[in-house]
Amino acid sequence: DAGVIQSPRHxxxxxxxxxxxxxxxxxxxxxxxxxxxxxxxGLELLIYFNNNVPIDDSGMPEDRFSAKMPNASFSTLxxxxxxxxxxxxxxxxxxxxxAYEQYFGPGTRLTVT
Amino acid sequence: DAKTTQPPSMDCAEGRAANLPCxxxxxxxxxxVYWYRQIHSQGPxxxxxxxxxxxxxxxxxxxxxxxxxxxTLILPHATLRDTAVYYCIAPSGSARQLTFGSGTQLTVLx
Numbered sequence: 161d162a163g164v165i166q167s168p169r170h171x172x173x174x175x176x177x178x179x180x181x182x183x184x185x186x187x188x189x190x191x192x193x194x195x196x197x198x199x200x201x202g203l204e205l206l207i208y209f210n211n212n213v214p215i216d217d218s219g220m221p222e223d224r225f226s227a228k229m230p231n232a233s234f235s236t237l238x239x240x241x242x243x244x245x246x247x248x249x250x251x252x253x254x255x256x257x258x259a260y261e262q263y264f265g266p267g268t269r270l271t272v273t
Numbered sequence: 274d275a276k277t278t279q280p281p282s283m284d285c286a287e288g289r290a291a292n293l294p295c296x297x298x299x300x301x302x303x304x305x306v307y308w309y310r311q312i313h314s315q316g317p318x319x320x321x322x323x324x325x326x327x328x329x330x331x332x333x334x335x336x337x338x339x340x341x342x343x344x345t346l347i348l349p350h351a352t353l354r355d356t357a358v359y360y361c362i363a364p365s366g367s368a369r370q371l372t373f374g375s376g377t378q379l380t381v382l383x
Contacts, residue, residue: 164316191368203317203373210368251316255369260305262371264316 164265166252172271178240181268184233185254193262194227194237195251203251209235210257242272275300275363282378285355291348293377295361298342304365306337308346310357311376317360320346351381 165184173179185192193208207217212229220227224243229235239246249269253262278296285291297306308320321328321335323344328335334347348355360376 193370195373202375203311203371205370205372208368208370215368216366216370253316260307260322260369261319262317262369264318267314267316 164252164254164263166250166265166268168268169266170269170271172273173242174273175243176241177272178238179242179246179270179272181237181239181250181252181270183235183237183252183265185235185252186256186263187233188256189254189263190257191255191262192229192235193253193255194235195253195264196248197251197267198248206237239270242270244272246270247272275304275365277361277363277374279359279361279374279377281375282380284380284382285348285351287353287381287383288350291346291351291355291379291381293346293348293359293361293379294343295346296343297361297363300341300363301365302341304363305369306335306341306344307362307364307371308333308335309360309362309371309373310355311360312354312357317373320359351379353381353383355379356381 167182194206197203206219209229227237249267251267253264255262307322309317311317323335337344358376
């Protein structure tokens with residue numbers, strides 16, 4: 161398997177623009193997690209899905225952030241409108257039900273100017 | 274999640290064993306201990322997990338004290354490629370969602 165795939169790998173955008181980050185989990189995995197990493201706050205869990213259903217979005221910083229999982233092989237994290245403080249590396253991870261380990265993607269480095 | 278405490282940094286000579294400690298004194302009886310690492314600019318990578326028995330896989334060994342209040346991750350023959358931030362985590366959520374702390378920056382020296 162190719163592992164967790166994220167796109168784009170790098171995104172530079174201007175404040176106020178909409179940003180969409182994409183994730184393809186490992187085939188057959190039941191759980192999908194979105195994380196954000198910054199120097200100040202470290203790695204934070206934003207939201208996770210089980211069988212395409214959002215279970216816990218308590219880590220989503222504010223209403224500007226939204227996440228969807230329309231099917232088992234695709235998820236998006238959208239920021240609208242983006243702000244400079246959203247600059248971070250965003251990771252997607254997936255896990256098989258009953259397994260212990262999460263598999264992380266390579267991340268998307270977002271820079272909002 | 275049980276709170277975990279790790280030293281912020283450690284050095285290890287290449288070829289020697291790296292022993293990374295973690296305190297988790299508030300861990301409950303059914304909470305596993307997980308170890309992940311993050312090599313610079315990459316996504317975190319799962320290493321190993323355990324409940325109360327010592328565990329070993331191709332990457333590392335995990336030694337958990339009998340009272341389960343602390344554990345040690347052992348990389349038996351550290352290489353330069355093992356330089357990374359190592360995270361000790363004790364998740365409690367139903368989805369075993371991970372709460373990352375600051376971790377230990379391990380630097381393997383040539």
